[in-house]
Amino acid sequence: MLYQLEGSQAIAKAVVLCRPGVVCAYPITPQTHIVEGIGELIRSGDLSEGEFINVESEMAALSVAIGSQATGVRSYTATSSQGLLYMMEAVYNASGMELPIVMTLGNRTIGAPINIWNDHSDAMAARDAGWIMLFAETNQEALDLHIQAFKIAEKMLCPTMICVDGFILTHAYERVDIPFQEEVDEFLPPYVPNIYMDERNPIAVGAMVSPEYFMEVRYLAHRKQTDALEIISLVSDEFKRQFSRDSGGLLRKYHTDNAKTVVIAMGSVSGTIKDVVDELNASGEMFGVVSLVSYRPFPSAALRMVLKNVAKVIVVEKAFALGIGGFLSQEVELALKDIDVRVISVVAGIGGRSITRNLLKECFLKRTHEQITFLGLKEDIAAEKYTSLKLHYLGGMI
Amino acid sequence: MPKTFATVIEAGTSLGNHTGSWRTIKPEYIAGLPPCSATCPAGENIQLWLSLAKAGKFREAWEVMVRDNPFPAIMGRICYHSCEKTCCRGQFDGSVNINMIERSIGDAAITNGWKFADSAQNSGKKIIVVGAGPGGLSAAYFLRKLGHEVTVYESRAKPGGMMRYGVPRYRLSTEVMDAEIKRIEDYGVKIICGNKISGIHDDIIGEFDALYAAIGAHRASKTDVIMKNGAAVIDAIDLFRRLEETPMDLPSFGQKVFVYGGGNTAVDAARTALRLGAESVKIIYRRTINDMPAHEIEINAALSEGIEILCLRTINSIDGNSILVDKMNYDEEFEILSKSGDTEVFQADSVIFAIGQAMDTGFFRDFDAIRVTEKGRIEVDRNMMTQEEGIFAGGDIVPGKRSVTTAIGHAKKAARGIDTYVRGVTMPNKTKNDVAHFKKLNTVYYRKDPRINVSRPNDLSFHEIGVSYSDREIVRQASRCFSCGNCFHCYNCYEYCPDNAIIKHLDGSLEINYNYCKGCGICSSECPCGAIRMVADEKG
Amino acid sequence: MSYSTLKDVEEFTTVQSSHDRPNTLTSGHRGCQGCGEALGARCAIDAAHRETNGKIIVVNATGCLEVFTCYFPENSWNVPWLHSLFGNAPAVATGVAAALRRQGRDDVRVIAQGGDGSTFDIGMGCLSGMFDRNDDVLYICYDNQAYMNTGVQRSGATPPLARTATTLPNKSYMGSDSQTGKNVPKIAMAHGIPYIATASIANIPDLEEKVRRAIGIHGARYVHIHVPCPLGWGYPTSETIKIARLAIQCGLFPLFEAEHGKQVRSTQIEDLIPVEEYLRSQKRFAHLFGKNAPADAIGVLQNIANSNIELYRLSGGILNA
Structure with a gap:
């Protein structure tokens, strides 16, 4: 009902x-x-x-x-x-x-x-x-x-x-x-x-x-x-x-069959990503989406099946490990280690930061990626505060 | 159903872990010798019969008593109960009233007509006992119990010896004495009275396999008191004998009576004199009142009856009615007693001498092998046998303390000795258990319940003093026993063991499970009666 | 536990002295020699087992008792037993009780148990919550006054001035520095729960009676059992009961019961002793008697005993500090 x-x-x-x-x-x-x-x-x-x-x-x-x-x-x-x-x-x-x-x-x-x-x-x-x-x-x-x-x-x-x-x-x-x-x-x-x-x-x-x-x-x-x-x-x-409803399982595929780039995400953000992908594909791109349902156990084999012919994987992840990077992207990389595919980590939505369609679209279309992309990071604040922080802990050594 | 591995375990599986391997010392139950038994001249298993009495099993208690003493009712009256002196409860709240309990159960036996258990199968051996005093009768009883045919010869008209002729009736009634002696006769012991056997070779004895001489010491000891001008001197033993045999023909005391001596006989004589009408009775004793060999209870009773005790005095001479007394002094170390030089003179209507008895050694004169000690006693070995094969002796005529209880102890020992002798076997060596001491007890588990001394009515007659306990009182008094050195099933060990290494069986018996005992020692520390000791563990 | 002269020993029959006692905590456990806690636990759980005809479930906090009784593949318990964590036993027990109610099995009674570390310190929040909700759980604390499982560190139950591995006395420090110690029975009373009792392994009939009462009541109940530890307190293994007894006799461990926040009964001390006699018997207080001992150290503890004696009405008089 x-x-x-x-x-x-x-x-x-x-x-x-x-x-x-x-x-x-x-x-x-x-x-x-x-x-x-x-x-x-x-x-x-x-x-x-x-x-x-x-x-x-x-x-x-x-x-x-x-x-x-x-x-x-x-x-x-x-x-x-x-x-x-x-x-x-x-x-x-x-x-x-x-x-x-x-x-x-x-x-x-x-x-x-x-x-x-x-x-x-x-x-x-x-x-x-x-x-x-x-x-x-x-x-x-x-x-x-x-x-x-x-x-x-x-x-x-x-x-x-x-x-x-x-x-x-x-x-x-x-x-x-x-x-x-x-x-x-x-x-x-x-x-x-x-x-x-x-x-x-x-x-x-x-x-x-x-x-x-x-x-x-x-x-x-x-x-x-x-x-x-x-x-x-x-x-x-x-x-x-x-x-009569498709719910759960290990993961859900969205336009992955002929995709060149597949975006992987968990939770509600997949909905937004699908919208973005729809828009991009309408303009001739070939994106697909994997919405991961089962994070533990991690469906490595299922992922490999889906992604074996894909050139690039973009992992949009809402958490990362300080000092190393995204958890999910690392795990995806591990799952795909014998497949020739690039895994891009996009850290997004941290602490509730909005994940907008524009930011995602811009990010997905980039030809080159940082090792980790912090989606929507306020570069000016980040740069300034980072400089003063660095001065503090490196002060005595410079 | 699937089972989670490792985090889920079946119940009670640790029984496979034998923690006994941790142990370096181990507990073990001991059977300690209670101090009461250790000091009882008759060797009664007091603790055991007290425990039965506590449980209300009076008949069983009595049966335990008569293993070692055929006269519980008599001894409950006249024994000086050294057991109560060493009773550990004495250091807590007053010793257990052992003597009164024995008396009460002894009386119950008479009232209920309890008989001795059947004697052993007839051995075919004939034993002669000379003297129907407490020692002779006891020996006869023990020997009969062992299956021998026993005949007792007594020179006096009635059996009982010193019990009858040396103890005043207010301490022991004729009825009680006769009842306990009759029980021995009923057991199959033949007592022939009025037959003086002056020597072992007298014809009347005839054939026998062994002889026990329990002839006692009935002669007054010699005295060096100078007597002249018709000194009115009476021998205490003679007085008692006459009181029993010819009560209508007694020596006249007069009003002022002095008694010379400090033993129980002296006190008995003094109290008897009082009962025979003397107005004033004074005891003269050479040492202090604390040194008096007479029992404290008797001394106190005498004092309460108005008898005066003149200590540190010896009688020098008696001249008619006048007694010359030397006062005595101890030296500074309180060791050497000597005359102080002071003297006193008392006027007396009569003086009763109670300074000890000697035996008639003439009985043994035909046997050169039998040795008499310097003090005039017969030498015996550990089985109470004299130097002459088959001739045994005990009681007052052998070295040691003279008391009715000692005589019973001798009789028991002699009976065992005679039994092994006539059967031609050797007596197994008995090892004695260690005596349990107060310091080995954990008295926190005993509730304070101070001893109540039985009050004696101040009745200057020859009626027996004191009454037996009621059944309820027997139980109460017997419950005060600490059970020194022997488990009384309080189950502290079982309750307190942190490792459940004590097994309590269905019948209440206890066992240490060395599979699990870690040797902590709690059981031993918390045993109220010191019945568990810790010893080095000598396992593999 | 005296053997009266009038009363037959039979009248004192305890569960522990019965030949067929349940032995809910059986042999082969790895408790140290002379362990007071092993004894206390067996006494308490046996009493509850006997009273309920075996219908109990026990939840155990992490600690000595848990480690030495259930170590794969050996389990020393003969009752259903559940161990989760150090600080959550009261909450786990709440869950067990809720499940039993849900299943219509409320005739099965729930016991949670733990040492003083889990009760006084890390599990205090869960304990208080369980009390607050008046959950149908009997909580039993086996108090040996320090973290023994980890090697004798100070806990909220450690008495003032006691030496532990984390309160080692030196020239300027006299040992554990709490002023009067955390009083969990009082905290429990403040929750107004239906029943609270303190008990000791030196008085098994009393301990059993209190557990028996507690297990029969519905709602949150708290029983606090004093269980000396030879290793942590420094006394010979054979003296566990003696030490427990001295603690009662000097007033430092009061035996009392409270109902709905009010004290209702207390056990009179038969032979009141100075705390010194208790303290001297343990190495954890040895520094209070050394050359450098401060003059007032014993007085601090005597004052605690005295205030217990007054508060719980343990004796007619008190001893001068």
Whole structure:
């Protein structure tokens, strides 16, 4: 059924349709509307059998979910930015203990300086934490991915994070198709835990593991992640069959078949990029777009398939590693290392900076590229401040 | 179902990790010798019968008592209970009233008519016991128990020896004594009274496999007190004998009576004199009151009855009714006692002498091999056998302390000696356990419950003093036992072991599981009664 | 735990002394010799197990207890046991309780446990949150007054003037410098939760009774158990119980219970002793008795004991500082 809804409300609806037993809430912008929405739905009776717990920190939010999931109940929480960092110890812990928690990450940059707007710095901080990480391009996909996420997580015994661009999606009103409860129930059966806290079968969960066995634990986790690629695709296919909608999967292609240059991006910015590419292709260029849904596990093989005949790849990425460059471009480069293709890194939208069509168009048409392009960087301020900074730390040596 | 590797583990799997390998010292349960038993001349297992009494198992407690002493009711009255002096509880809140508990359970046995357990199979051996005093009767009992045929010969008209003829009736009633002696007779011991055996070769004895001489010391010791002009001197032992045999024909005391001596006999005599109508009774003793061999309880009872004790005095001479007394002095080191030079004169209607007894060694005169010590006692080996094969002796006639309890201890030892002798076997060497000391206890676990001394009615008659405990009181008093050196199943060790290395079996018994014991020593430290010791671990 | 003269020993029967006690923490664990925490944990969890017929789930914070009881492939627990992190045990337990409620299994009771480091310091936020929500969790703190697992560093529970690896005394520094120490039972009381108790391994019947009471109540409960550590405190391994006993007797570790923020019971000290007797028995306080010891050091601790005695009404009188 179609609704005009705020992204957060759509996600809240999706989560409630998945019947989580425990939902933990702690406010942080821009994720707050999601848990507010779930709380309201639970209390108004849409999910009356669910436990909605107001906790005192993000650490507690994920920890409560760890406890409930380990006791055999489908559990959910949401966070953003600093909140993700504050719970980071538990983020690693949840995956290490193979607890299929689903969490929404309302993407926001990380301070200092404090800034509430969108980029992917928070997600990148969790990229090695052993979670499955899926990026939504639209509010509809955000909604659909949450329904798929519980299924993927529970199949893989791996926590799953749905990354949704803060404000751009979470606070944007779009038309979304919300499935009926019966449909979701059919798609997502009740949670059957792998292991759970049960006095009749008193196992210990969370043992200390010595060097003798630790590497094997990590090896298995890695194999599980790579195997998840197949499950993510299968779940997406299944979703499509049932809901007649193309959502999720590993990546989505847009005019890539004959493209000479392919732009890769994650999240909502893909929409803007597609518009730009449409405009360029109309004037005879041959651009394509790959919208990456599954960031973890990273779909290297699928990317190679798509990009094997492409001359240039432009990675538009909303986060970068200080002192080296974009995360995503490095990973793409690694995936394409035996293919003769140039990978260009375009760092864009940092701290919520607008990514305009003009800036993108200009950038895509450039014949030569810096090692890293900072899209829309205010060159004058940057140059001036950089000079004075340099004087400060090199002062004594010059 | 799939299982998460390594971070998920089945319950209780650490049992495979034998942490006992960490240990350098290990605990072990010991069976310590409680100080009460260590000092009991009869070697009673006091702690064991107290624990049974505490559990309300009086019959079982009594059965344990009579393993070592056939006279619980009698000894509960007249034993001077050295056990209570060494009782560790004495250093805490007053010793356990062992003696009164023994008396009370002994009385219960008489009231309920409890009999001794069946004796061993008949050995076919005949044993003669000479003297039906506490030692002779005990020996007869122990020997009968071992399956021998025993005959006791007694010169007096009734059995009992010093119990009957040396202890005043207010301390031990005839009824109690007769009841416990009869129980021995009922056990199959033959007692022939009124038969003075003046020597071992007298015909009446006939054939025997071994003989136990328990003839006692009934003759008054010689004294160097000068007596003249019809000094009214009475021998204490003679007084007691006459009191028993011819109560209607007693020596006349007069009103002012003096007693000479400091032992229990002296105090008994003084209290007896008081009961026989003396107006004033004074005890003359050469040392201080603290040095008196008489038991404290008896001394206190005498004092409370108005008897005066004149210490540091010796009688020089008795001239008619006049006693000349030398005052004594200790030197500065309080070691050497000597006459001070001062004298006193007292007027007395009579003086009772209680300065010790001697035995009649004539009984052994036909045996050259039997040796008599300088102090006039018969030498015996560790099995109480004299130099003459098959002739055993014990009680007051052999070296050592003279007491009824000692006589019973001798009898037990002699009975074992005689048994091995007549059966032609050797006695196994018994190793004694270490004595448990107060400092090895952890007394925080015992609740303070101070000893209550049994009050004695001030009744100047020959009726028995004191009453037995009620059943409830027996339990309460027996519960005060610390169980020194022996586990009493408090389960501290089991509760406190951080490694669950103590196993408590269904029947309550305990065992150390050395697979897991890390040797921390908590069990030993927290054992209230010092029943666990830590020793070097000599494993592989 | 005295054996009365009137009462039969049977009357004092504890879970710990029963031959068929649950041994929820079984042998083969890697706790040090004389470990007070291993004992405290077994006593507490056994008591809860017996009271609930085994219907418990235990959440354990990181720390000594966690490391020495569950080290792959060996698990010393005979109860369902969940370890997540150092600072989040109360929150994990909240999750377990929520899940049980969701499943209609609220007859299964939830216990969270941790050492003083996780309780007083890193997990204080989660603990306070759990108290605040009055979640159906019994939290048990095993207090050995320092970070023992990492090698005896100062924690919020370390007593003033104690030596730890991070409060090594020298000429100008006398050891851990908190004035009165963080008082978590009081903090718990300030949350108004239904039940709070302090207990000691030196008094197992009392400990069991408090756990028994606590496990039967719904809502947030806090039981604080004093568990001496031979290694960290510097005393012979055999003296763990003795040290725990002395701590009670001198007033430094008060035994009391509180309900809904109000103190309701306290255990009288039978034989009050000066704190000196307790302090002297441990190397962590040895510098207070050395040549260079300041004159008022013992007084500082005696004053704490005295104020405990007054506050918790532990004894008729106090000892002069």
